[in-house]
Amino acid sequence: METTSIIEAQSYAKKTIRKLDGAKLKEIYEKFSLAWSEKMLTQRNVPIFSDHIIKNVLQRFAVNLEKIPWDKDMQAIISFMEDFAPREQIEAFLSQIVNWYYGRYVTYDMRIKPNELIESDVDLNFLKKPDRDGAFILSQGSFECLKWKDIILFKTVHDLAITQMLLWELQPKTIIEIGSGTGGGAIWMADLMASYGLKTRIISFDLVKPAIKYDSVTFLKGDCNEIEKYMKAKVLEKLPHPWMLIEDAHVNVYGVLKYFHEFMEKGDYLIVEDSDIKQEEINQFIQDTDESYLVDAKYCDFFGRNMTCSYDSIFRKMK
Numbered sequence: 001m002e003t004t005s006i007i008e009a010q011s012y013a014k015k016t017i018r019k020l021d022g023a024k025l026k027e028i029y030e031k032f033s034l035a036w037s038e039k040m041l042t043q044r045n046v047p048i049f050s051d052h053i054i055k056n057v058l059q060r061f062a063v064n065l066e067k068i069p070w071d072k073d074m075q076a077i078i079s080f081m082e083d084f085a086p087r088e089q090i091e092a093f094l095s096q097i098v099n100w101y102y103g104r105y106v107t108y109d110m111r112i113k114p115n116e117l118i119e120s121d122v123d124l125n126f127l128k129k130p131d132r133d134g135a136f137i138l139s140q141g142s143f144e145c146l147k148w149k150d151i152i153l154f155k156t157v158h159d160l161a162i163t164q165m166l167l168w169e170l171q172p173k174t175i176i177e178i179g180s181g182t183g184g185g186a187i188w189m190a191d192l193m194a195s196y197g198l199k200t201r202i203i204s205f206d207l208v209k210p211a212i213k214y215d216s217v218t219f220l221k222g223d224c225n226e227i228e229k230y231m232k233a234k235v236l237e238k239l240p241h242p243w244m245l246i247e248d249a250h251v252n253v254y255g256v257l258k259y260f261h262e263f264m265e266k267g268d269y270l271i272v273e274d275s276d277i278k279q280e281e282i283n284q285f286i287q288d289t290d291e292s293y294l295v296d297a298k299y300c301d302f303f304g305r306n307m308t309c310s311y312d313s314i315f316r317k318m319k
């Protein structure tokens with residue numbers, strides 16, 4: 001059971017993904033190939049859907065290892081591999097192994113943004129693409145919202161799955177949700193924590209208090225624009241850590257993050273939901289807090305690159 005691994009902070013050295021040549025890519029491929037075989041053993045060789053694709057591409061690479069033009073640029077390598085598998089699949093695979101290689105906790109600026117111009121010896125454009133496709137837009141439901149015990153929650157199916165794993169791993173003593181919606185998200189987390197046998201304080205904050213009452217959740221009414229008025233320092237200072245702070249109100253995002261930052265401790269998690277539209281504020285926050293937070297790429301990319309509503313914004317505070 002993997003409960004303590006996130007407590008062991010990984011190397012915090014700044015690394016760059018933007019310098020990559022064929023030789024490095026070959027090294028990454030070889031390491032990934034080995035790690036994948038080891039992973040399959042832990043599954044007793046029972047494949048999940050993605051293992052079929054990985055196996056297929058790894059086999060193509062293995063058979064052609066000597067012929068792949070590792071000394072040429074990325075386009076030449078991709079073009080060569082295109083004879084064996086569709087380009088999309090090759091690019092998705094390369095993106096996966098490169099991101100895997102750089103590890104779980106990466107600086108926010110290591111996450112190459114879709115509009116970024118990369119100056120590199122090789123064309124790394126494939127690293128910019130999120131794996132989101134038409135299905136993502138339906139992942140909160142094609143018509144009806146997802147529900148927990150008949151209460152609406154505004155989560156994607158991916159985030160439901162990711163969050164329950166992260167909650168078990170982090171075992172937060174406090175969860176603070178900014179933006180309650182109908183209260184479904186907070187109640188779902190409260191029930192999960194209870195089912196894990198853990199005592200967690202859950203506070204959910206909204207301009208409009210949900211109609212529902214729930215023993216293990218404190219619903220607070222207030223305005224994010226004056227967050228310090230409603231969530232007072234003297235209360236926050238006493239809330240036990242680790243914390244999971246979820247920003248999901250979409251108002252005064254920078255101000256809210258900056259306010260809570262003062263109370264966050266090493267090992268706490270910060271999740272900013274629906275964040276494809278909040279990147280500017282997040283970027284500013286990350287710069288202004290001395291890059292204290294690293295993106296948890298494990299969860300951001302669990303179902304493919306950024307297949308989460310928290311686009312590059314599942315953060316762990318590292319210092």
Ligand SMILES: C[S@@+](CC[C@H](N)C(=O)[O-])C[C@H]1O[C@@H](n2cnc3c(N)ncnc32)[C@H](O)[C@@H]1O
Nearest residue numbers: 153154179180181185206207223224248249251
């Ligand atoms: C997307 S919903 C939250 C969904 C919820 N977290 C869930 O998982 O089900 C956004 C919420 O933000 C709240 N909100 C909007 N402006 C706000 C403000 N200025 N202060 C506090 N909450 C606000 C809305 O009332 C709404 O309930």
